[in-house]
Amino acid sequence: MTEPGAGSDLQGIRTTAEDHGDHWILNGSKTFISNGILADLVIVVAKTTPEGGAHGLSLLVVERGMEGFERGRNLDKIGQKSQDTAELFFKDVRVPKENLLGELNGAFVHLMTNLAQERLAIAVAGIAGAEHLLELTTTYVKEREAFGRPLARLQHVRFEIAEMATECAVTRTFVDRCIAEHADPTGLGLDPVNASMAKWWATELQKRVADRCLQLHGGYGYMSEFPVARAFTDGRIQTIYGGTTEIMKEIIGRSSSADPVPHPRRTLTTKGFP
Numbered sequence: 001m002t003e004p005g006a007g008s009d010l011q012g013i014r015t016t017a018e019d020h021g022d023h024w025i026l027n028g029s030k031t032f033i034s035n036g037i038l039a040d041l042v043i044v045v046a047k048t049t050p051e052g053g054a055h056g057l058s059l060l061v062v063e064r065g066m067e068g069f070e071r072g073r074n075l076d077k078i079g080q081k082s083q084d085t086a087e088l089f090f091k092d093v094r095v096p097k098e099n100l101l102g103e104l105n106g107a108f109v110h111l112m113t114n115l116a117q118e119r120l121a122i123a124v125a126g127i128a129g130a131e132h133l134l135e136l137t138t139t140y141v142k143e144r145e146a147f148g149r150p151l152a153r154l155q156h157v158r159f160e161i162a163e164m165a166t167e168c169a170v171t172r173t174f175v176d177r178c179i180a181e182h183a184d185p186t187g188l189g190l191d192p193v194n195a196s197m198a199k200w201w202a203t204e205l206q207k208r209v210a211d212r213c214l215q216l217h218g219g220y221g222y223m224s225e226f227p228v229a230r231a232f233t234d235g236r237i238q239t240i241y242g243g244t245t246e247i248m249k250e251i252i253g254r255s256s257s258a259d260p261v262p263h264p265r266r267t268l269t270t271k272g273f274p
């Protein structure tokens, strides 16, 4: 999806796929693509009907080795160093018609349907990450001593732990409900608005917890060898990729009913995608 000039606002996508009978000619570039270096196959959002706006976008499957498909460098990030994040370039790439994924000009609907799952997965990582950090930190403050007693004996420290434990417990309940909604074969599937709520809330919680847990580790929290330091930088992206916190709030605010009732599935709007 993401291009140098189109992140939150997918209507800014410039990559085009021109119809040439039995194939498309693909031109453009993408950036910040997770696993873009390693991937043998990438799904590219491209404009197939330039005047169609959100409804002029399609998904094309592009394969390693197709002439004109190049990868840039592995981008240097502040965290998640073990995962590659790449730029992709397409110059007159000949993509067979059968590599169209889903409906012609249907990318918007396909993305809206499937981004809910991606957002849920990010929310799950958010709450799991926060819980793990809390566990590590609870152990740490029981062992580390200051002024002759463990940090955990200080009321401020206990309150910090108590607040984080409460927020994690409340968040997990909502994320679990979203998982159940997503997994229910008889239901309507995960409501995209609930997915947006889970995504922004759980990842912002993860960010807050990482910051507070780092503080509770003192100077050791700033040392790369401590897991809390790595979690602080690795987790920072969570409120950005998969749709930023601000975009999640836009989706929630614009939904036809912005209350937290999960069913029936709310009407999707193409305004301000994603």
Ligand SMILES: Cc1cc2nc3c(=O)[nH]c(=O)nc-3n(C[C@H](O)[C@H](O)[C@H](O)COP(=O)(O)OP(=O)(O)OC[C@H]3O[C@@H](n4cnc5c(N)ncnc54)[C@H](O)[C@@H]3O)c2cc1C
Pocket (backbone or CB within 6 Å): 001, 002, 006, 007, 008, 009, 031, 032, 033, 034, 035, 077, 080, 085, 237, 240, 241, 242, 243, 244, 245, 246, 247, 250
């Ligand atoms: C490590 C990493 C991995 C990624 N993986 C992928 C991937 O695999 N595939 C992919 O397609 N993309 C990927 N992305 C891209 C990611 O989804 C985008 O960076 C993200 O959607 C934000 O887009 P942007 O960077 O262009 O920021 P912008 O859209 O320029 O936003 C900048 C700021 O403005 C705010 N903003 C923008 N619009 C509004 C609005 N309407 N209201 C309020 N605030 C607004 C944003 O919330 C943000 O705070 C990845 C990014 C990173 C860093």
